[in-house]
Amino acid sequence: MEDQKIRNMEEFSAVSGISRPTVSKYFNDPSSVRRSTRDRIEKALRQYDFRPNLFAINQNRKLTKTIGIVVPYLADPFFAEMVRLIERLCIDAGYWPIVFSAHGEVELENNALSTLASLRPAGALIAPLGRSSDLEAVQRFSEEVPTVVFDSNVKVGKAFVGSNNFQSIPMMVDYLCRSGEPPCFFEMPPINPNANKRREAYRQAMERLGYDPMIFKVEAMGWDFERIGFEDGGRLIADRAFPTNTILCSNDRLAIGLLSAAYQKGLRVGRGEGCALRVAGHDDHPWSRFSCPPLTTVSQDYRSIAESSVEMLFRFIDGQEVETETGERPELLFEGKLIMRASA
Amino acid sequence: MEDQKIRNMEEFSAVSGISRPTVSKYFNDPSSVRRSTRDRIEKALRQYDFRPNLFAINQNRKLTKTIGIVVPYLADPFFAEMVRLIERLCIDAGYWPIVFSAHGEVELENNALSTLASLRPAGALIAPLGRSSDLEAVQRFSEEVPTVVFDSNVKVGKAFVGSNNFQSIPMMVDYLCRSGEPPCFFEMPPINPNANKRREAYRQAMERLGYDPMIFKVEAMGWDFERIGFEDGGRLIADRAFPTNTILCSNDRLAIGLLSAAYQKGLRVGRGEGCALRVAGHDDHPWSRFSCPPLTTVSQDYRSIAESSVEMLFRFIDGQEVETETGERPELLFEGKLIMRASA
DNA sequence: TCGAAATCTTTACGCGCGGAAAATTACTGC
DNA sequence: GCAGTAATTTTCCGCGCGTAAAGATTTCGA
Structure with missing residues (x-):
């Protein structure tokens, strides 16, 4: 590694002995230049450690490589994991993924969209806040840049990819009914469409089985589900408000809070003898297997959702319009798998 | 909102009736233009929704606003939370924070540094992987851009901000010794300096109190601490390897895994009657209060660490060199607080 | 060996904005 | 109303690279 600092492509082209346009060509696609020149460039690269300025690259390209x-x-393990998978897929495809988190706040979501738009990205993968999203802003954004929506099915963008709550929840309800008392439903704050869909899916599943749905909603809003599960769930337990010994939670984080409340009240959770309560979740968060007891839940198909979202986006970027029979925006829904652990 | 799309500052200057350089001035600092022109610009802004192209802005500024x-x-709750705080502080200061996660891999860390360097940022806040970092690469990076290192004290950059393990760990050891059997130490994989410092801090604290340190290290590597705590910790429990009933874990995630293992083996954790084990952690992760039982731990001062890191970085960006008495790179260490919960 | 095809070099322009300099205009306070 | 100053306009140039076009060179097949 030489001391001499390479300041731009011009200088690099000088030390590598290859003309600047060819060097430019190389950086856009190494395989587009002759083997021998590629070797010469890469030899210089090993010596001088140069990378084209990202701002300059993207400024003047009709199609940026930004996604x-x-x-x-982002602090939600589901999204942390999704981001991890998506980032990797983008990088491997030669794109530059850039991550924004709304941290639960509309202003930050709008800000992120606005910043992102000013980058004129090739495309965007967004999981909207949901109910609190500024739908108009999201809509405007999606008109400017090819957008695939995931997780939270807000009706914008060119496609949606997510989980099929109407498959996963009934599957869990079936299981719970077969193996014990029919579950009541402990609902997360209705921050996004998933919250409502899961509630409705529960209601339908129960009715189909001939049971009365028993739904418990909470007053609290926000993203700190563990706390909500703990406090509100704990209160419901203390008030003996749950009419059955089986509680299906909207998501794992809520369930983990509820497990904590049950533990502190000395209630044994599980399906064995001497258990006062069964608790089930939804999502199979990375930490659900380490709760006490380990959480019975439905796994979301993280990998499929990530791969399909990215794949779908690339198709839009390539200009392929994806048609469905109905002529509507395509919606890809993946099925969950029952993850049986000790809690229910 | 007009339909007409504003493509660049030129067009916006036309519709707003203000010259382009003045518009540019406005976007760099709205208070730098006269009230009346500011109003005119902002009126146009409400009508046309224009944002300067980020690539163009940053390409030609001697000092970019990128951090x-x-x-x-990123999936570690500690970092998720730190990123949340830091991002907010940067945005409020008028900077553009851009987040990279190494996802535990050197190649990705190097890649992130390389990408970041090509953005010629005003500064960088980095928490290195630690032991597996490519130190030379991090060093090279920190020579090019003002860098503050946090959490993991790798000896590069212009300053370090983190927690004082030699305060927090002895405090916990003291507490545990006072309130029951002296703790043994269940060590996280030695992926970064914190791992080693915490072990040493434990060793010293025990010796100072006249006890023999009892350290259990783990073969596994990687960032899935819960799994490691569960599997390796569970094995140690099964083998009756822990010589005391009190276990101090390197961090909360490890402790949570261990709690899970203990639960599944039917061991009651806590400090009351009939408890077989006491378990303590370190960091006060957002979820530690919801473990079963809730985890006794040491809280890291997230907010102070975030604020000091950012503040320190801004001083370097402003060109102020921060001197210490010894003439060395400044290291800001914050003290932890004992968080007493039920687990120990 | 020759010629076509592939690749490279040269030259030149443009992207959208920052920023400097000089000229002009708009505001202060008196 | 006036000077003095602050703010704005005009006019340029430059950042680092993408990209196009024309000409030079290399490669490769027959």
Whole structure:
């Protein structure tokens, strides 16, 4: 590694002995230049450690290689994991993924979209906040840049990819009914369409089985589900408000909070003898297997959702319009798998 | 909102009736233009929704407004929270934070640094992977851009901000010794300096109190601490390898895994009657209060660490060199607080 | 060996904005 | 109303690279 600092492509082209346009060509696609010149460039690259300025690259390209990823809450393990998978897929495809988190706030979501738009990205993968999203802003954004929406099915963008709550929840309800008392439903704050869909899916599943749905909603809003599960769930337990010993939670984080409340009240959770409560979740968060007891839940197909979203986006970027029979925006829904652990 | 799309500052200057350089001035600092022109610009802004192209802005500024944030593992709640705080502080200061996660892999860390460098950021806040970092690469990076290192004290950059393990760990050891059997130490994989410092801090604290340190290290590597705590910790429990009933874990995630293992083996954890084990952690992760039982731990001062890191970085960006008495790179260490919960 | 095809070099322009300099205009306070 | 100053306009140039076009060179097949 030489001391001499390479400041731009011009200088690099000088030390490598290859003309600047060819060097430019190389950086856009190494395989587009002759083997021998490629070797010469890469030899110089090993010596001088140069990377083209990203701002300059993207400023003047008609199609940038930037892909925006916007999630509502990066500290949520589901999104942390999704981002990890998506980032990797983008990088491997030669794109530059750039992550934004709304941290649960509309202003930050709008800000992220606005910033992202000013980058004129090739495309965007966004999981909107949901109910609190500024739908008009999201809509405007999606008109400017090819957008695939995931997780939270807000009706914008060119496609949606997510989980099929109407498959996963009934599957869990079936299981719970077969193996014990029919579950009541402990609902997360209705921050996004998933919250409502899961509630409705529960209602339908129960009715189909001939049971009365028993739904418990909470007053609290926000993304700190564990706390909500703990406090509100704990209160419901203390008030003996749950009419059955089986509680299906909207998501794992809520369930983990509820498990904590049950533990502190000395209630044994599980399906064995001497258990006072069964608790089930939804999502199979990375930490659900380590709860006490380990959480019975439905796994979302993280990998499929990530891969399909990215694949779908690339098709739009390539200018392929994806048609469905109905002529509507395509919606890809993946099925969950029952993850049986000790909690229910 | 007019339909007409504003494509660049030129067009916006036309519709707003203000010259382009003045518009440019406005976007760099709205308070730098006269009230009346500011109003005219903002009126046009409400009508046309224009944002200067970020690539063009940053390409030609001697000092960009970009700030890079690099963390080793975004799915770790500690880093998720730190990123949240840091991002907010940067935005409020008028900077553009851009987050990179190494996802635990050197190649990705190097890649992030390389990408970041090509953005010629005003500064960078990085929490290196630690032991597996390519130190030379991090060093090279920090020579090019003002860098503040946080959490993991790798000896590069212009300053370090983190927690004082030699305060927090002894405090916990003291507490545990006072309130029951002296703790043994269940060590996280030695992926970064914190791992080693915490072990040493434990050793010293025990010796100072006249006890023999009892350290259990683990073969596994990687960032899935819960799994490691569960599997390796569970094995140690099964083998009755822990010589005391009190276990101090390197961090909360490890402790949570261990709690899970203990639960599944039917061991009651806590400090009351009939408890077989006491378990303590370190960091006060957002979820530690919801473990079963809730985890006794040491809280890291997230907010102070974030604020000081950012503040320190801004001083370097402003060209102020921060001197210490010894003439060395400044290291800001914050003290932890004992968080007493039920597990120990 | 020759010629076509592939690749490279040269030259030149443009992207959208920052920023400097000089000229002009708009505001202060008196 | 006036000077003095502050703000704005005009006019340029430059950042680092993408990209196009024309000409030079290399490669490769027959």
